[in-house]
Amino acid sequence: MTSKKVISALLLSSSLLTPLANADIKIGVVSSTTGPIALVGIPQKNTIPLLPTSAGGEKITYISLDDGSDPTATVKAFKKLIDEEHVDAIIGPSGSGNAMGVIQFAAESGTPMLAPVGTAAVVLPMTKQKKWVFKTTQNDDLIAKALVEQMKATGIKTIGLIGTADPYGENWAKVMKDLTQKADIQIVANEQFQRQDTSMTGQGLKILMANPDAVLIAAPGSSSVMPQTTLKDQGYSGKIYQTHGAALDPFLRLGGKAVEGTILAASSMLVLDEVPDSPSKEIATKYIADYKKLYGETPATFGGNVLDAGLLLENAIPSALKSGKPGSAEFRSALRDALEKTKEMPATQGVYNMTAENHSGFDERGRVLITVKDGKWTLLK
Structure with missing residues (x-):
């Protein structure tokens, strides 16, 4: 060359x-x-x-x-x-x-x-x-531990679960089963739904029949709203908990009065004005x-x-x-x-x-x- x-x-x-x-x-x-x-x-x-x-x-x-x-x-x-x-x-x-x-x-x-x-x-x-x-x-268990600790501290003995029929809802059901057993809290109902469902009447009635002290809804985004509004419309008066999947402002707008008093665990982004100063x-x-x-x-x-x-x-x-x-x-x-x-x-x-x-x-x-x-x-x- x-x-x-x-x-x-x-x-x-x-x-x-x-x-x-x-x-x-x-x-x-x-x-x-x-x-x-x-x-x-x-x-x-x-x-x-x-x-x-x-x-x-x-x-x-x-x-x-x-x-x-x-x-x-x-x-x-x-x-x-x-x-x-x-x-x-x-x-x-x-x-x-x-x-x-x-x-x-x-x-x-x-x-x-x-x-x-x-x-x-x-x-x-x-x-x-x-x-x-x-x-x-x-991770689900980090959030769930905070919720279960709050339930136990406030005297909750029985809960009902409503979750999406997908990996999100299914893993929450698994985590809650383990944590509630350790906390001596009984799961008396466990219902699932699809995110695209337009009615939750059947699942809501089954929860009402079980008459739990509280209900945890495990669903992300807008799908977290309908289970709660349905339960309120059906007359449920117990505590309602949500996962960090509901941590968005549209949850408040879509749920209105039905979501008043909801308890959830999430990052401090939702309440920055109320938490101490930190790098986060x-x-x-x-x-x-x-x-x-x-x-x-x-x-x-x-x-x-x-x-x-x-x-x-x-x-x-x-x-x-x-x-x-x-x-x-x-x-x-x-x-x-x-x-x-x-x-x-x-x-x-x-x-x-x-x-x-x-x-x-x-x-x-x-x-x-x-x-x-x-x-x-x-x-x-």
Whole structure:
């Protein structure tokens, strides 16, 4: 080969390598901005412009897709992001059932998945596939413990459960069974419903017949409202508890007087003015102000789950860049490892401490007890 050909070959090789060396970090975001999970997905998509735009000296590009709340569309979106866009990580999807259906694709491709969903089933029990998933909401048992402790302290002896017939509701039923047994509280009714159901009359009547001291509704987003309004219309007068799936302002607007007195445990984002100063409060306060500036309204905590995912990635990227370049399998693997080593990182939902067995990483700093008083979220005292 002549010297000119060698030089040409080297220049060609250099030009082919340059795009990889200077490639942006690509993050996919899958949210449900339409369909039954839209009240969860809309604030999540709206949060994308507020996510970090660089980390470790590298630019971050976000690719957003809507799955319409359809698990089949979620699979297609994940495959597109992995196979065609070659993303370095994926934030999403919005729904628990949707998330359970795509874990295998994240794992098979070696792509870290940051799931802003309710069910702990996406990370527990830990498996080889779930090692690629990190969860940016409090695990069900952390929230449930606060509720059961409050029930026991106030003399609740029997409860009824109403939950969605999906991984979210099913895992809550499992967690509550274990915790209530330890607290000597009896579950006297356990009903399920589909998110798209337009009537809860049958389930409500069965709960009324069991006559529990309290009812826990385990449903995310707008689906948390109808069980409660139905029970109130049917004359139920006991206490009603909700999970962190109901932690959004539309719950107050849609439920009206029927949700007055509801008790739930969630992140302090709902009652920031009533909690002590902390790094998490500072981050959440800024996020809410920035979101309001863009959209003229307060974001749901579900949006904060996506911001936290972005902050976790921003924190992990500098370390991952030492092992590989964006777009490479080495970078994605190192990113997963770095996420798993997150320590004492404050964000909107609390403080993250990840380990190999704990891919949610929250403690009691990630939750407070809240009630609805005069149509507003109020810290339960």
